[in-house]
Amino acid sequence: MTETPILVVGQGPYGLSLANYLASQGQDFKIIGKPMELWRKHTFSDASLRSDMATSEIADPHQAYSISTFRQSKGGQTGEPTERITVKEYRQYIDWVFAQIPYPLQEDLVEKLIKHQDHFVAVMESGKVIRAKQVVIATGVAHHLNIPPEFKKARDVIHAYHVGRIEALRQKRVLVVGAGQSAAEAIEVCRKNGNQVDWYSRKAPKYYSEPLDLPKWIFDLVVQSAGLFRRLPPGIIKRLFAIFSATTMTPDNQTKLSDITRLSKAPGLDAYDHVITATGYRYSLNHMKFLGKELRESLKMRADMPRIDKNFMSSMENLYFIGPPTEAFFGPPMKFMIGSQYVAPRLSQILAK
Numbered sequence: 001m002t003e004t005p006i007l008v009v010g011q012g013p014y015g016l017s018l019a020n021y022l023a024s025q026g027q028d029f030k031i032i033g034k035p036m037e038l039w040r041k042h043t044f045s046d047a048s049l050r051s052d053m054a055t056s057e058i059a060d061p062h063q064a065y066s067i068s069t070f071r072q073s074k075g076g077q078t079g080e081p082t083e084r085i086t087v088k089e090y091r092q093y094i095d096w097v098f099a100q101i102p103y104p105l106q107e108d109l110v111e112k113l114i115k116h117q118d119h120f121v122a123v124m125e126s127g128k129v130i131r132a133k134q135v136v137i138a139t140g141v142a143h144h145l146n147i148p149p150e151f152k153k154a155r156d157v158i159h160a161y162h163v164g165r166i167e168a169l170r171q172k173r174v175l176v177v178g179a180g181q182s183a184a185e186a187i188e189v190c191r192k193n194g195n196q197v198d199w200y201s202r203k204a205p206k207y208y209s210e211p212l213d214l215p216k217w218i219f220d221l222v223v224q225s226a227g228l229f230r231r232l233p234p235g236i237i238k239r240l241f242a243i244f245s246a247t248t249m250t251p252d253n254q255t256k257l258s259d260i261t262r263l264s265k266a267p268g269l270d271a272y273d274h275v276i277t278a279t280g281y282r283y284s285l286n287h288m289k290f291l292g293k294e295l296r297e298s299l300k301m302r303a304d305m306p307r308i309d310k311n312f313m314s315s316m317e318n319l320y321f322i323g324p325p326t327e328a329f330f331g332p333p334m335k336f337m338i339g340s341q342y343v344a345p346r347l348s349q350i351l352a353k
């Protein structure tokens with residue numbers, strides 16, 4: 001059994017950004033997970049990020065991991081902050097970050113987290129055990145794949161998160177469901193690989209080049225005001241979610257999808273070997289089975305997620321939640337990597353106290 005004052009669970013942009021701030025303060029901590037798993041394994045290799053360069057960087061108090069510095073280190077041009085970056089280049093950027101970070105990344109998964117007296121005990125997939133005083137859950141979207149019930153009876157259902165399975169399909173009859181970027185990318189990959197593809201989405205897609213279709217200054221204001229989000233009147237909260245959470249595609253897809261007919265009524269599923277549900281994520285504490293049942297049941301809830309306070313802490317002392325599943329508390333910026341620039345500096349100070 002090893003001990004640590006702070007255990008960060010998750011090595012995505014949120015966990016890593018927090019770790020960078022903790023490391024720069026000289027804090028003792030451990031961070032576990034699979035390093036940038038979503039970006040290395042669950043995004044289409046030939047796609048581009050939706051967010052621009054400036055909002056896709058792994059946060060650090062000294063901006064040590066800016067994409068322009070990475071490009072310069074490779075002898076390239078710095079590029080414009082508003083540029084979109086390809087997944088291929090982003091994966092090189094991630095490797096470059098990993099080669100520099102001054103703390104170890106322990107590659108392992110928490111199989112079970114329980115509270116025991118005044119500390120937490122995390123049992124890992126590897127069998128190792130970590131005892132921690134404070135725990136931050138930054139496990140992202142992977143536990144929350146949303147598959148609408150009507151598609152569950154298809155011969156084979158693949159959620160768009162499982163890009164490896166989608167990229168492997170050849171000469172199959174495939175139905176892609178959804179009106180967002182993942183649906184567009186799945187259609188493109190499946191067609192390129194010789195599959196016969198139909199597309200179903202009830203609503204026509206909206207084409208935006210950014211996930212957040214807002215002027216830059218409003219965008220920055222919304223991110224910096226994330227802490228005030230919970231105090232906004234319900235009408236404004238609803239409006240913000242409508243703007244930020246709209247299902248959108250980038251404009252290049254308008255041409256790419258021009259020769260495929262979008263079905264607005266669900267076809268019979270028997271005609272397909274595979275149904276790909278690009279239907280997003282639904283956050284629920286009950287999906288997070290690695291949190292012990294007793295621990296889950298003792299948390300105070302708001303809707304399906306644990307209620308967290310302005311310091312990201314749940315109703316259980318020293319247990320924190322960050323990242324996309326906290327959007328109901330800190331607003332839509334938490335859906336994107338940019339939210340980590342709000343969370344990391346603040347939470348690192350709180351954990352240090």
Ligand SMILES: Cc1cc2nc3c(=O)[nH]c(=O)nc-3n(C[C@H](O)[C@H](O)[C@H](O)COP(=O)(O)OP(=O)(O)OC[C@H]3O[C@@H](n4cnc5c(N)ncnc54)[C@H](O)[C@@H]3O)c2cc1C
Nearest residue numbers: 010011012013014033034050051109110139140323336337
């Ligand atoms: C296909 C797709 C494309 C996206 N594109 C963009 C984009 O272009 N720009 C943008 O800003 N946002 C984008 N997003 C949103 C994205 O989810 C967030 O921006 C960001 O990746 C969330 O970071 P995170 O650190 O919370 O979680 P993730 O990046 O999901 O990382 C989760 C981490 O938790 C670990 N983990 C999970 N379970 C356990 C466990 N039991 N024990 C230990 N570790 C565990 C994983 O191994 C991983 O290290 C996209 C999302 C998806 C699904």
